[in-house]
Amino acid sequence: MFWIVGAGGVGREALDTALAAGMPVAGFLDDRAQGSTVRGLPVRAPKELAAGEGYLIGIADPAVRARLAALLDGLGGRPVTLVHPRAIVAPETELGPGCLVMGGAYVSSSVRIGAHSQVHYNATVGHDTVLAELVTVYPGGNVSGSVHAEQGATVGSNAVVLQGRRLGRYAFVGAAAVVTRDVPANTTVIGSPARPMARRGH
Template identity: 65%
Template sequence: MGFYIAGAGGLGRETLDVAIACGTAVEAFLDDARAGQTVRGMPVLAPERAPAVASYVIGIADPPARRRLAALLDGRGLRPTTLIHPRAVIAPETTLRLGCLVMANAHVSSSVSIGFHAQVQYNATIGHDALLGDRATVYPGANISGSVTLEEDVTVGSNAVVLQGRTIGRGSFVGAGAVVTRDVPAGTVVVGSPARPLVR
């Protein structure tokens, strides 16, 4: 039994802060790269060492990494758990699927749907009727307006703004401080104000 945080990097440590604020006891971090170490006074185990009856949340920002870890841990019989900081606001008629992480001072408005293993990081805001797909990630200070759709594996960077009714296609990345005024196709990186595809 017990509760584990997958990922012992920066976001994993911030996830531990959320767990502490919630009064949730954490047994250990799960992280292949740091297995055998101690982080914030907590042991770090390889993910394969977590007991099958345990629960977990993933403290890693990268959506593909979250997909891989969730598949591994679910396959071993662990149960994803949603973790919501007590200083976050979750309005009525909003649903969060298992494995979500909502950090301090996030504000999630009414009638929002948030998918499996999605993250709303600190000081981010989600407007009414928004839809966040599985593993969508909203970085600190970002603002998602009402009726926005973030498809699976989308990342919205710090202090970015996505205007009302826009759709961000699967796997896209909205750069820090960008202002999205039109839909973004799948797999696109956009930057600037107004946001435009990044030319490499």
């Protein structure tokens, strides 16, 4: 039995994943919805997690995931890794604590995925790739082999990251972008080939 942190869209998709995997969920932890019920489950405040209880963060924003993981670990929470039975995780692949892998995802051989990272439905992660902590691959994202995504990087829906590229800390690859060059930290890229998004007013 564990709690899903966040009762929004990704949280409910995490619940779908848990139901498919036969893993019982106690309810949701969400400050905004505490005291209500979502999908028939109770919603409590994150600070109410008891020591030793399991949790999985079902929130897309990596900075928010980092803050909540620190809070819940400080309370003695236990991060749970959740993989949909219709996802494929190949041999010699390591999933860190608190990872979420949704249905239809394909994670290839010899991949390392850090704590609290997410691979959404129908996304792919190629061989020998390293996804650091708090990385997100949105639905349909295609991360090729030997890519290194640093902490908090995000690959948007249907985006492609070509082989051997590096995504810096908290880099963001826009939907349907094609990454042909390394992306610096804290940079948003869009288009094909992907280029940094122009800042307004410049």
